[in-house]
Amino acid sequence: MYALVDCNNFYASCERVFRPELNGKPVVVLSNNDGCVIARSNEAKEVGIPMGAPAFQYQKLFNQNSVQVFSANFTLYGDMSRRVMSILEYYASEMEIYSIDEAFLKMDGLKSEDLLRLGAEIRGKVFRWTGIPITVGFAPTKALAKVANRIAKKYPEHTANVYAMDSEEKRIKALRWLDIGDVWGIGRQHAKRLEKLGVKTALDFTRLKDDWVKQHLSIVGLRLKRDLQGVSVLGLESVASKKAIAVTRSFDANYTELEQIRERVSTFAFTCGEKLRSQGSNCSSLSVFVYTNGHRPDLPQYGKKISVDLPFPTNSGMELSKFAVEALKRIFRAGYHYKKAGVIVEKFTSELEPQLNLFKNRDPRQVPLMKTLDRLNLLYGKKVRLASQDPGKVWKMKQERLSPRYSTNLDEVIRIML
DNA sequence: TCTGGGGTCCTGTGCCGC
DNA sequence: TCTGGCGGCACAGGACCC
Secondary structure, three states: OEEEEEEOOHHHHHHHHOOHHHOOOOEEEEOHHHOEEEEEOHHHHHOOOOOOOEHHHHHHHHHHOOOEEEEOOHHHHHHHHHHHHHHHHOOOOEEEEEEOOEEEEEOOOOOHHHHHHHHHHHHHHHHHHHOOOEEEEEEOOHHHHHHHHHHHHHOHHHHOOEEEOOOHHHHHHHHHHOEHHHOOOOOHHHHHHHHHOOOOEHHHHHOOOHHHHHHHHHHHHHHHHHHHOOOOOOOOOOOOOOOEEEEEEEEEEEEOOHHHHHHHHHHHHHHHHHHHHHOOEEEEEEEEEEEEOOOOOOOOOOEEEEEEEEEEEEOOHHHHHHHHHHHHHHHOOOOOOEEEEEEEEEEEEEOOOOOOOOOOOOOOOHHHHHHHHHHHHHHHOOOOOOHHHOOOOOOOOOOOOEOOOOOOOHHHOOOOOO
16 A cells, blocks of 8 residues: 655745744745746635746736745755655655655555544644645555545545545546546646547546557556556655756846856856765766747747767866856857756766776866865855856846745744743 | 746667677 | 668657656
8 A cells, every 4th residue: 555645735834834824825935036836825726826827927916815925945845845754754664755745655554444544643743743734645556646645635624634545446436536637647748639539537548558558658658557557566766866967047038148158057067066076976978958938939949958978977067067168069059049058967976986987087186176165165155166157247046035944044043932 | 027947757760780 | 792670879859747
């Protein structure tokens, strides 16, 4: 039996833990750059704010309904997530942290009648210890646990946010109830195609022929079908180390000059280096991409990604920056309005592994240099940068309504007046 | 004017060598 | 010697997730 535990409206709930006066009021959290809505309290959903709503288009609705708006505070959410997960760990023989607000728990040897009691106990403990409300769905497979969780969340008055799909009858009933577009793993494109063929519900999907599913939705779709039929094929994923690290951003304006983008890309590569060093890896492949603004059909569109194999594994920000800028120059085309760029590093090896390339070694002085730089930046806050990062320019993310880092920064810890 | 970021996995395509 | 077929590989792109 699997349980899917999911935090309700996670980012909005995190903000509320430290601002209890906001309980019962509409709260939204915005993406980086205060761009669009990425989390909503139930009250915010009720007044008609959709997921992904661009903030500037919904300003009026925010004002009319006194919606509390927050900039994303990922430091806070990450810390709250760790607290929730450490409680869940206690209840499972195995656990997969699926995302910042979700975990699959493997639970064996439990009787049907114990599930609801256990779910309520987990829910109670997480809420008492962290202030975060959660929903628990039990089912024989991961895909079905997703469905069970959805039912628990949709009908809280009947389920008290805990639901167990513990019979074939319940499975059929649930899949008949679930729209095809709401199935985990079926996105917008696949839903559209399936609906055209008369596949309206998850149950319809499980009755398609294997061959057809494999051909049109690949092996991924076929595995999903099995899992929904109650045959567990999606096991818990081990905590595999990352396969890629990406630093990508939209720009504050449309950039047309190579020089402007070069500065950004250099900074992204430098940040990739920091992330690599913090996990003790080198990378031996690097990609750079640029895109124009897809929301401006009136402007000519262009987008390109390029991958390069590095002559030696490295995690030096200086070296990565140099390679990234070289790659950028190969894909940059004049005459376009660029809106977004990113750097992705892949093919990791451990820092401790010796180099095998006899001819093209990195400059050995890079290692102590980067160590020193990391120490300085840790002590004095990101002050040391490359010359190519243009020290004159202070590029700042728009974060107009950022909450304090209540739980991770001593200066911002919550004050209690007695 | 202002529309996120960071991941994973799979497939189609073109090239190479057998 | 030429050609077709095929597997393996790298790469770009596209789908999905939260």
